[in-house]
Amino acid sequence: MAQATLTLTMPEEVWIQQISTDYPESTFRVLAAVPGSETGFALVRIAGSAVPEVVEAMDDHPQLTELSLAQWSDNEATVHFETTAPLLMFSSRESGMPIELPVEIRDGEATIEVTGSRERLAELAEQLEHFGLQYRIEHVRERLHESQLLSERQLEVIAAAVEEGYYDTPRRSSLTELADHLGIAKSTCSETLHRAEEAIVKRFVEDLPNIDNDEPLEEQLAST
Incomplete structure (x- = not known):
């Protein structure tokens, strides 16, 4: 499966873009969300120095047809609401x-994490564009279960190397001592460690945020 991190820019006509840009120091954290047939429902925690003003602006906005407070303080509020413009929820549902x-x-910007098949991610990109959501790709990679990264033997040797202090500075165990501890030849221990380290380092480098953000998501998925 592929895993992607996207930064979305909301359309100007949508309530969350209007209110969040009017109060740029406020943070909206979507805790739960579910799309209906024509509307969407969400639980959002708002934080910042202008919480009362933000909640008042939300209560007055025509795209929010229902709003109730679940929690309130000077600098934080949790609200449940219904909206006629749940573009992100609709994009998720349709894809x-x-x-x-x-x-x-x-x-005005949202950061989202998604994991799924390449086909579903490409469909999500199409739906985001359909609903007028511009997106910037921060990160995309193939996600494998960790058991697929190393063999059982490699996991055993790496775990022993960490436990015995082979990777400590200074080292508490030499390669010879580690091989003796595992009951294997020094050459076998060295080769197994090297292959495991190669897999781990390559995975680490793949995870670095070096994606070309100007390349469409569909093309990036095709190349991973």
Whole structure:
């Protein structure tokens, strides 16, 4: 499966873009969300120095048809609401790609994490564009279960190397001592460690945020 991190820019006509840019220091954290047939429902925690003003602006906005307070303080409020413009929820529903919660929105931008098949991610990109959501790719990679990264033997040797202090500075165990501890030849221990380290380092480098953000998501998925 592929895993992607996207930064979305909300359309100007949508309530969350208008209110979050009017109060750019406020943070909107979507804790739960569910789309209906024509509307969407969400539980959002708002934080910042202008919480009363933000809640008042939400209560007055025509795209929010219902709003109730679940928790309130001077600098934080949790609200449940219904909206006629749940573009992100609709994009998720139509593509069949669940968006991992919580989602944080600030100053008109939302950062989302999604994991699924390449086909579903490509469909999500199409739906985002369909609903007028511009997106910037922060990160995309193939996600494998950790058991697929190393063999059982490699896991055993790496775990022993860490436990015995082979990777400590200074080292508490030499390669010879580690091989003796495992009951294997020094050459076998060295080769197994090297292959495991190669897999781990390559995975680490793949995870670095070096994605070309100007390349469409569909093309990036095709190349991973």
